[in-house]
Amino acid sequence: MSIVADRLSRIKPSPTIAVTSKAKELKAAGRDVIGLGAGEPDFDTPDFVKEGAYKAIKAGQTKYTAVDGTPELKDAIIAKFKQDNDLDYARDQITVGTGGKQVLYNALMASVNPGDEVIIPAPYWVSYPDMVLLAEGTPVIVECAKENDFKLQPNDLESAISPKTKWVILNSPSNPTGGAYSRDEMKALTDVLVRHPHVYVMSDDMYEHLVYDGFEFCTPAQVEPALFERTLTCNGVSKSYAMTGWRIGYAGGPKELIKAMAKVQSQSTSNPCSISQAAALTALTGDQSFLQERNDAFKERRDFVVEELNAADGISCLKPEGAFYVYPSCAGVIGKNTPDGKCIKTDEDFVTYLLESEGIACVQGAAFGLSPYFRISYATTMEALEEACKRIQRACSALQGEAKAA
Numbered sequence: 001m002s003i004v005a006d007r008l009s010r011i012k013p014s015p016t017i018a019v020t021s022k023a024k025e026l027k028a029a030g031r032d033v034i035g036l037g038a039g040e041p042d043f044d045t046p047d048f049v050k051e052g053a054y055k056a057i058k059a060g061q062t063k064y065t066a067v068d069g070t071p072e073l074k075d076a077i078i079a080k081f082k083q084d085n086d087l088d089y090a091r092d093q094i095t096v097g098t099g100g101k102q103v104l105y106n107a108l109m110a111s112v113n114p115g116d117e118v119i120i121p122a123p124y125w126v127s128y129p130d131m132v133l134l135a136e137g138t139p140v141i142v143e144c145a146k147e148n149d150f151k152l153q154p155n156d157l158e159s160a161i162s163p164k165t166k167w168v169i170l171n172s173p174s175n176p177t178g179g180a181y182s183r184d185e186m187k188a189l190t191d192v193l194v195r196h197p198h199v200y201v202m203s204d205d206m207y208e209h210l211v212y213d214g215f216e217f218c219t220p221a222q223v224e225p226a227l228f229e230r231t232l233t234c235n236g237v238s239k240s241y242a243m244t245g246w247r248i249g250y251a252g253g254p255k256e257l258i259k260a261m262a263k264v265q266s267q268s269t270s271n272p273c274s275i276s277q278a279a280a281l282t283a284l285t286g287d288q289s290f291l292q293e294r295n296d297a298f299k300e301r302r303d304f305v306v307e308e309l310n311a312a313d314g315i316s317c318l319k320p321e322g323a324f325y326v327y328p329s330c331a332g333v334i335g336k337n338t339p340d341g342k343c344i345k346t347d348e349d350f351v352t353y354l355l356e357s358e359g360i361a362c363v364q365g366a367a368f369g370l371s372p373y374f375r376i377s378y379a380t381t382m383e384a385l386e387e388a389c390k391r392i393q394r395a396c397s398a399l400q401g402e403a404k405a406a
């Protein structure tokens, strides 16, 4: 009898973490590798946030806290939701977990019964389907075409809803595409959801603050107040505040669900790190002006990367509204041969070729549920991006033969 439980056979390890680890390994072995796989800002956590953490340590805030977040942090989150999203939550409608990931995981564990369906638009963040599977639910994947900027269309949402649908997960700005729903686009989706009162909405707003060109972020419960009672609005400090290692995520939602999520957390990890909670409190209540400075840098990098990728043979890339990812199509290289005679049949073959020939580490679209694409994270220096784009262009030019329609 295997030591490993059957439920683990349903899921796979995170492919994005696998790419990052492989790139680190190759680097450690002396290879010249440019990592474009990581889902984290290259910027450091702001100094004022670190100061908040030092103060908390010195003040002895080093013990257990309330299971799902300190009252002070919950109050700061309530103020944030009010100010940024016009959402009114009370303390018992707020939860804090060890990263956005734990919050989403708790929510699914606390709510999904075997056989419940969870609608996930593809391309999706890699963890959604596997978390649903761990919770014994059924992911219902809805492909979102490049022609629609990889965004879920109201008709496709409508067709995917069944009596078994428990949740639809929306993620805007998106990992992996960077695409974000405008208010009109979001309203078209919430109009569908209003007609299906048994469906709950999980809105993953992790990249809320990372939007460019004056784009106005919106979240479902804000756009359609009728959905407030059945929406879990998820967010966190990892990406916007460059705090991926601190592990703080949070959400606002229905009291009954929030209480159930605290139950899951109380029997697994207990409270998120007390020092990290103090740091997150400092981040949310401090001067936010650094966000704009960093966004200016991200925008410049996005514009550069999109232009350079579109100049590569066989690659075509949309310019998305936010996050720090682009999701170029590699349809134009499928069917071509590498200089050593290997045929590129899939996006996975293509990213393997980029890594082996030019030391470029990025992630194949298959990992996000839509091929033939690949994800590039531009959360790295301009110098690294310049060199990376040069190498991608060179790798594409070196391919031989004709592309075959993928």
Ligand SMILES: Cc1ncc(COP(=O)(O)O)c(C=O)c1O
Binding pocket: 039, 098, 099, 100, 101, 102, 125, 171, 174, 175, 204, 206, 236, 237, 238, 244, 247, 248, 249
């Ligand atoms: C869309 C999305 N949601 C949630 C998370 C989880 O963030 P955290 O690091 O806070 O767990 C990530 C991280 O990559 C993400 O991309």
